[in-house]
Amino acid sequence: MNNLPPETRTDPDDETLPCGRLLSQVWTDWEEGVHDDHTAQCAHCRLAVADLERLESQVRALDSDPAHQPVDATSFIDRVMDVVRLELRPGRPLPLGEADEDLRIMENVAARALRRAA
Template sequence: MACGRLLSRVWEQAQDTGPTPDPHPTSCPHCRDAVEGLAPVNAATRALRTETSPSLYALVDRIMNVVRAEVRLGRLLPLADPVRDLRIAESAAARVLRQAADAIPGARAANCRLVRAEQDTEVRVTMTLAAALDRPLTERVHQVRRSVLDAAGRELGLVVVAVDITVVDVLETGPTPGPALSVRGGAS
């Protein structure tokens, strides 16, 4: 310290409840400031020592709760923000992209997976869907791909380098409405 005393020695003397053989620590402003600065640390240390430590089972439960929460989230994917390290859970991003696919008439997303591409901030989307056959499949898949890319960039801030789509099922199109029947059973 500035007065030439060792901090450890001044602290020991301050903690000693008996008569002080050396009056210096009580009269020196450097020693008094040091003792006052260490008092909150001492109080916190005492409080921690009296605190009961959690049981091993409680600790394991807390760790497992964190692990389970991580598993539910899925992998964390990077968002396209070079300044901040922002991430989104794969499950949340997949939900938004499935909704974007479902917004296209005649298409229903079945599965959506997102994986990191070669660049750390890029993502590749793999999606399976069911599609109606009332229009060419290539046209419908192109619309779904555009919708997914738009939602990924605009709503999520993901840089998607590819959207791989596989049609795995056929959607039934509803019956075409015919002419209305009259009450007598004939066409009106």
């Protein structure tokens, strides 16, 4: 007779512990305060919960460390968007070749070619 719980995996990447429980379910139960006899007695489930507790304590330590505070990326994003907007504007047509030839290149295309060549 098989005492393993029924397979409820919906995500193929969801890890199944050697006892047959899904790692994600063990972690979810722990986070929600759900306790059952199996989880309390199973070495695999207890190890999974202990690993999650260690992971959460490390994340909390990083969150409280001022050296690891998130950086304000606003100025970087603004600079990137300025370049994107410049690339979208065609600019003025620049003459190519001799005065009697009707050859032109758009300013941003010429600038892009020069930047790549540099």
